[in-house]
Amino acid sequence: MTYKVSDILKKYTMVIALVVVVFFFQFKTGGNILLPQNINNLISQNAYVFVLAAGMLLCILTGGNIDLACGSVICFVGGIGAVLMDKSVNVWVAVIVMLVGGLLVGAWQGFWIAYIKVPPFIATLAGMYAFRGLSNVVLQGFAVGIRNTTFLNVFGGGADCYVPDFFHGTGINITCLLAGIILAAVYVALIVKNRLSAKAKGYEVAPLYGELIKAVLICAAVIWFFFKLSQYKGIPTSLLWIGLVLLVYAYITGNTTMGRYLYAVGGNEKATRLSGIDPRKVYFFAYVNMGLMSGLAGILTIARATQAQPTFGQGYEMDAIAACFIGGASAYGGEGNVFGIVIGALLMGVINMGMSIMGMEANYQKVVKGIVVLVAIIFDVLSNKKKK
DSSP: OOOOHHHHHHHTHHHHHHHHHHHHHHHHTTTGGGSHHHHHHHHHHTHHHHHHHHHHHHHHHTTSOOOSSHHHHHHHHHHHHHHHHHTTOOHHHHHHHHHHHHHHHHHHHHHHHHTSOOOHHHHHHHHHHHHHHHHHHHHTTSOEEOOOHHHHHHHTOSTTOBOOOTTOOSSSOHHHHHHHHHHHHHHHHHHHHHHHHHHHTTOOOOOHHHHHHHHHHHHHHHHHHHHHHHTTTOOBHHHHHHHHHHHHHHHHHHHSHHHHHHHHHHHOHHHHHHTTOOHHHHHHHHHHHHHHHHHHHHHHHHHHHTEEOTTTTTTHHHHHHHHHHHTTOOTTSSOOOHHHHHHHHHHHHHHHHHHHHTTOOHHHHHHHHHHHHHHHHHHHHHHHHHHO
C-alpha cells in the first residue's frame, strides 16, 4: 500500500487549513491567539459547537438533512433548567429535566420527519420559531441567573470549573499535563493493538512509516495542547463533556449497526429500504439524538454564562452545521466522521477568536465565516462530480 501526495492533501485538507489559519492569526495577533488563557477560552466558548455538531452529523449523514431548531431548543431547555434551579429544585433533577426535554423535542421533530414525511428543513424551521417563542414564555422575557455552584463547576461555569490539580504543581497543573501524556500513550497503544489485530486476521495494513508519522504528530499536538492548558488553570470541565460526547459518537458512527445504517441511508435510501432496513427508524434515531445533544448544549451554555436569557442559542445551529460541512461531511449525505467535525469546530473557533483579538468588526466576521462555509461546500460538490 502506497500513499500519493495528492491523496494525502485531499484527505487532510482541513487539517492543513487549520494549521495555516492558526499560524496566520498567531502572526497577525502578535502571538496572543496561542496564549494558555485563549486556548482555554477557545474550548469553553465553543463547547456547544462540538456537542451540537456531533448530533448534527447524524442528521447530515442521512442525506444532507439539518436541524434548524437546535439553537431555539437550547434556549428553551436552558430556560426551563434555570427557572427550576431558581425555584430551589434539586440541581440533578433540573439537569435530568433539561436532557429529557431535549429528547422529547427530538422525538417530536423526528416523528414528523420520519413517519409523516415532513421535509426536515420545514419541520425544524417550524421548531425554530415555536421553541424560540416558548423560551420567551418560560423566561417571561427576562434573564434568570444561576447561583448553584455545583451545577456551574460540573458543567463549566464560574471560576472553579476546572479539574483540580492533585499534585499541586507550582506554576503548572501537573494533573493536566499527565492527562495529556496518558491520552497520547493510550492512542499509541490503540494503534499498535489495531495493527497487530489486522495482521493476525490477514488484513492489509498501512505502511509503518505513515502510521508512525501520524502518531508522532497527533501525540505531539495532544501533549502540547494539555501543556498549554496546564499553564492556565488546567482542564475545564466543559472539555470532559466534549471528550465524552465525541468518544460516544465516534463509537456510534464507526462501530455500531445504527452507525452503518446512517451511512447507508445517506448513500442510497432506496437500496437501504430494499435490503430490509427501515429508513424511518434511522431518521427518527438521528433527530432524537439531535434533541439530546441540544439538551446537553443548553446545559453547557447556561453554565458558561451563569444565567439563561431569551436570546441564547441564536445562530448556534449555523455554527454546528458549518463545523460539520467544513469538517468534510457531505451535503449529499453518507459521508463524514467525528474527527472531521472536531477539525471544523476548531477551525471556526480559531477564526472567530483570531478576528476578535484583531478587533475586526462583527459584520465582517460573519462575511469571513460565510466564505469559509461556501468554500467547504464547493469543495464537496466538486469532489462528488469527480466521483461521478
